[in-house]
Each structure stands twice: as C-alpha cells, then as structure tokens.
Amino acid sequence: MSEHFSFTEHRRLPGMAARRGRIDTPHGSIETPEFLPVGTMATVKGMMPRDLEALGAQGMLSNTYHLYLRPGADVVEEFGGLHNFMNWKRPVMTDSGGFQAFSLGSAREHGVGKIGVFPGHGNPLAGRPAGWAEEALAHIDEDGVSFRSHLDGSKHRLNPEISIRIQEQLGADMILAFDECTSPMASYEYTAQALERTHRWAVRCLEARRDTPQALYGIVQGGEWQDLRERSVEFIGSLPFQGLAIGGSLGKSKQDMHRVLDWTVPGLPSDRPRHLLGIGEVDDLFECVERGIDTFDCVIPTRFARTANLFVPFGTEGASKRGTLVLRHTIHARDQRPVDPDCECYCCRNFSRAYLRHLFKADEILAYVLGTIHNLHFMLKLMRTIRASLDDGTFPELKARWLSRRDPEPA
C-alpha cells in the first residue's frame, strides 16, 4: 500500500481514449477501469463487507449528505473515519453532499435523474422557469446551499469549506469538490452562472483542504453545452486536483451523454484518474470506458437487485430491455434454472429462479441479499473482463459482442 494517492496509466488503446490504469491509495489499489458500488449509509445495502470483498469489489462510494445527517460526521470521526466505522478496509470515495442537498428537495420529487427525466414520471417541470431548483427545499447563494434535511426538516448549510471539512472527518481516500449539479431542465444561462460559481467553489475547496492523505477530485460541470463543458475542462483541469470527476446533467439521452464525454475527456490532463458520477448501466460502462473513464459509481446494480431486476447478458430469453430478468414475474414461479446458468456467483450456483421469485414475493431479506450479490458480481466481473480486453487490445470486439445482442434503444 502506498502512503499517498497516485494514478498510473498502464496502457491506452490506439485511436481511442480507453485506458488501463491503477489508482493507489492509502487503503490499497484500484485497477481501472472499475465500478465502485455505492454504500450510501456506510453500507452497500445488504452486503456484509466480507461478501463485498469476496466479490472482488476494489472500492466503494459513500454519501456525505446522508452520513452528515446520520449518524453525523463527528461520530464517524471518533472512529477514525469510515473505514473503521463500517469495517471496510479497501478504498472509499465520498461525494461532496451537494448533489443530495440540491436534489433531495427538488430533483427527486420531480423525477429528474442524471440523464433526462426518469421514465414514467412524465415531465412535471415543463413550463417551469430556469433555476427552478432554487425554489425547492434548497436555496443556493454565492457562498453555498441552505437546505432542509429530508429526514426531519431541520435546517442545514453546506458550502465548499464545510463539505471538505465533513469529508475530512469521514476520512475517505478520494473526496470530491463541492459543486452545483444543474438539472437537465436548466437553461443555458442558468447553467453558465452555476458553472462559474462551481469554479469559484473549486478554488475554495482546494484552499480549504488540510494536509491529509486524501485525494481531492475536481468536478467538471457545464450541462449539455459544448462551450460550457470545454470551459470547465480547461478551468478544472488547470487546478491542482489529484483526480477529475465529470458531473452534472449529461443530457437527455445516452447519445447526449456520449457527446458530453467526447467534449470533456480529451481536454482533461491524462495524468489524473477520471471518475464519472452516478453512471451506469451495462451499456454505459462500455461506452464510457471507450471514452476514457477510469471509475464509475452507480446505485443501479444494488437498487435493481432490490426491485427484483437481476442482470443477465443482453439477448437472454425473457430479459427486459435494460438487460434484466424481473424475478417477480409469474413466468419464473416454477423455473428451476439459475438466473444465469453461466454465472459463478453464490446466488446462481445455489438457487433457482423459482426460489428467488418466492423470496421476492414474500419480501424476504434473503431476496435482496442474493439479488445484490448477483448484480454486483455481474458488474464487477464485467469490469474484470473489460480490463482484460484492454490489456490484450480486444476491447472493441468485446464491446461489439456485448452490445450487438442488446435490444435497439427505445429513445
């Protein structure tokens, strides 16, 4: 283990931004590209740390907003940080808390996600003025954001200095600058203003940080506008951050997201790792690795598991468009096959679709545990396969093979 944070690029594919690398942290290394499971409340839902380690998870992301509210950053600090508190010995990343402070009072209740509007929610924001987010539970000013807790309505304040201080108390290996994540519904003018403010906050984050072994990541914003993204890449990339994250609205479709990455990644200094916030699904991993992303975090594998959506390779009989079997369906009631006969996870080696359906229907804890094991195994194995294909140069073929079996995208 290294005392300090560093990033090493092992190999880049010819004519592509895709790359193999390694992040070293005081709590061990992360071979990249890699997916980091999300442990919002200092636990990856349903997973004992020993099981998460056995799945090969190299790191995880935990959420500053949630931990600040409960149990409180001071409690975690008394334990010497998150690693000790939750007994997870491998690298941890924390976000800045800004996204949740802004969004739990606004975006979530309006059905807005990182890419466009959540399916099934319609567009409740149609006709809203630019800057709608300021009208909700969170109030943004030049200094930071005031918000109310989603738990008890109590008033709180986050700004760059407070966010950095909390993240130092939490003690993650990789921490994120405090930024404003604008809505996909925000106007160009609002997004541009927010971007300038985020840049001023980035400088304040660097000034606020103390001398810890933590790596501070800057965050590129700019919504879905090329000039704003390029301006942000230039500014954030010029600052002495140890890592670079891409945040904010990534547009209204996956194609929009790919364009944002194409505007963003090539301008970033290549000596620092690149994290894509809050993405992704299986196809996203291929598309974003191709565009040079090194690490991902996303609740999808764990949240899908809790809704009985278990990953299978695209093209599997009965699979949904998102590449899952929906285990609650009656069709599985007597099916003695595992979710994926080719999968080596504990769930697939030991349990049938019928048993899993029974557990999901009965709302049994074991359903969520086994589903999470399977989905995380699936994602982490896919990342291992992707890394191997970058090592031997076969990534383009691997991507083509996986995505060719996918249903045509609905959008």
Next chain:
Amino acid sequence: MSEHFSFTEHRRLPGMAARRGRIDTPHGSIETPEFLPVGTMATVKGMMPRDLEALGAQGMLSNTYHLYLRPGADVVEEFGGLHNFMNWKRPVMTDSGGFQAFSLGSAREHGVGKIGVFPGHGNPLAGRPAGWAEEALAHIDEDGVSFRSHLDGSKHRLNPEISIRIQEQLGADMILAFDECTSPMASYEYTAQALERTHRWAVRCLEARRDTPQALYGIVQGGEWQDLRERSVEFIGSLPFQGLAIGGSLGKSKQDMHRVLDWTVPGLPSDRPRHLLGIGEVDDLFECVERGIDTFDCVIPTRFARTANLFVPFGTEGASKRGTLVLRHTIHARDQRPVDPDCECYCCRNFSRAYLRHLFKADEILAYVLGTIHNLHFMLKLMRTIRASLDDGTFPELKARWLSRRDPEPA
C-alpha cells in the same frame, strides 16, 4: 448419513431428565439438545445457507402453513422438497400448519402467545366464551379446520390427511402430526374436547402417512391441566410415532411451563426424541433441557434481531430483563465496543454498537443480517456449551452460573 431416522441417548444426568443424544436423519445428524432456527418461508430471515452452516446450525424448522400458501407445496415438490428448494443440506423439521391455521386468524390478533398473553396487549379475551377460537377466521370441526389465508382471504382446508400430504410434498426429515393447539384462555372443558379430537387426528396422521424416510412426531396437548397432559402423554406415547413433541398452551407463566414439562416428559418413552414447540429464550433453554427436552424451535433469536434486541449474557451492563442490548437506544450512539466483547461472531468481531445502532436507525438490511448472525451464534454456542456440560456432568453448575446473573423474573 443414515438412510433412516433414529435417536440415540448418549448419557443422562443422575437425578435429572436432562440428557445428551443424537438424532440421525437422511440429511445428517443433530447432536442434542439443540436449538433449531426457524425459517418460516423456507429461509431463516436474513441468513444465507452458507452463513447458517458456518454458525453451526444443525437443522432448522420451516412452516407448512406459510409454504402451503406461498409458493405452494406442489412447487416445492417439483424441486424434490425443501432441501433442494432452499439449498439447505442439513435436517429440516416442518410443523403441521395447524397452529398457524388456527392462530393467524385468532390468537395473533388477540395477542395470545404460547405462554399466556403477550405483554402490552392486556387481555382482550376476558369474558369471551370457551371455544372463542372457533369464532375467528378458522372453523374447527371433527374432521379438521377451514380457514382463510392471511394473505388474500382465500378459503382453505387442513385436516390430518391433507397436512401429512403437504408435509410429504415439502419433504422435511421430521414432520409433525396435525393437532389443535388450544389457547391459554380456553376452558378445561374445551381443552379436554380438543385433546380427544387431537388424539383421533394423531391416529389418522399415522394412517395417512406414506412410506417415506420422514420421521413423524406426535404432539402432546392438554393445556395447563395435569390430568389432560398425563392422558395425552399416555395416549400419544403409546402410538408408533418416531418422535414426540410438546405443544399447546404451556400456561400463563414460565413456572407454569416448567410444571407442564414436569407432568409430561417423565411419562414419555425415552427412546424417542422430544421436541418443545415454539420455545424459547435463554433461561427457557436451561430449564427445559433440565426437564429432558432434546430439541427446540423458536423465532425469538431471529425476531429479536430484527427489533434490534441482541443477546448478551445476563447481568451485562445496560442489558434488558430479557438479556438483550437494545441497539436503537441513544446510549449506544458513540459506543465503539462490540455488542459482546467476549463473542466470536462475525458481528462482534467486526462491528461496534455505534455502527449497529446507525444501521438499525437507518433501517439498513445489514442491521438485520448482522443482528441475526449474532443472536443465532449466541443461541447455538449456548447449546454447544450446554451439550458439553451434559457430557462432563457440569450442567447444574452451568445453569446456576448463567441464571444467577439474571434479573428477578417480573411475573
């Protein structure tokens, strides 16, 4: 592994009914006395089978009523029985379904448990006529019971032949005769009538059973009346059951339960294992082992875990009268100690009271998983200790040492 069911008594303590033994089944042996965790829905809540095995659980009990309703006995039968369905390779016992059929529509909603009335429920049955149970969702007649599902209100019927047939489909190693478990509020007259009916049902169960490797247990009833219990012991003990269970109301206090056992166990043929249904807590294990019980099943360790009640030795600082730490209490918010510093379980070796409290407050799955691991480890280790003390003759001292630290019993 034995093809057939058998019971061997290794040793009996002088002047006591307490004994060490072994039950052999087609799915392995159970060293007795032993506690069987309850897996109502074909899963011990929150436990992967591999973790339950690692805890040393030698067997488990699953519930016929629940599995009959969901997923259905025919589904389990298609898998070749519960062992395959839930991937649990060690012995399984199923109950007859009668207790739930009678009680889910009556006893549960009236707050009646196996010993008296649940604390905090008052006595909603005061003034009710004897036989009140027949007025609820279940209707008992000479042949069996008609009841409505607690899930969807659909009508169902159980009688001795149907119960045995379902239990054969479920394929447990030890199955139970279909009986009527009378309420602690039932009169002598009603209990006596129910007992005679239960005895007629016992004969029908023996006649209904097919030639399977399953061991059929008869059930002694008779409520809290000595003459009824003795009549039942004589009758049930005279039939060719392979095991003997003690069921029904065990009175209104723990002292009542001890008296019932004192009237019951000495008259039972000693060549067959004795199971006490639905008991117990830590002190119960000592008292009932002393009185000659070989196996127990009870939801307490698993249910307590899900209510943040984690077992500690009697007399532990801050422990409840029931011998638990209540992890939701504020007092644990910053406590870096494990639940029990002397405990070797995964929960105690790796996590603090503060972290567990955080998980319980946040309603995280991991709270229930870790709590269950601890409570089952506690119970199963206690049973191992009790077995060792029977082997070397120190059981009386062990019991005295454990129970001397207990708070005086409230009743």
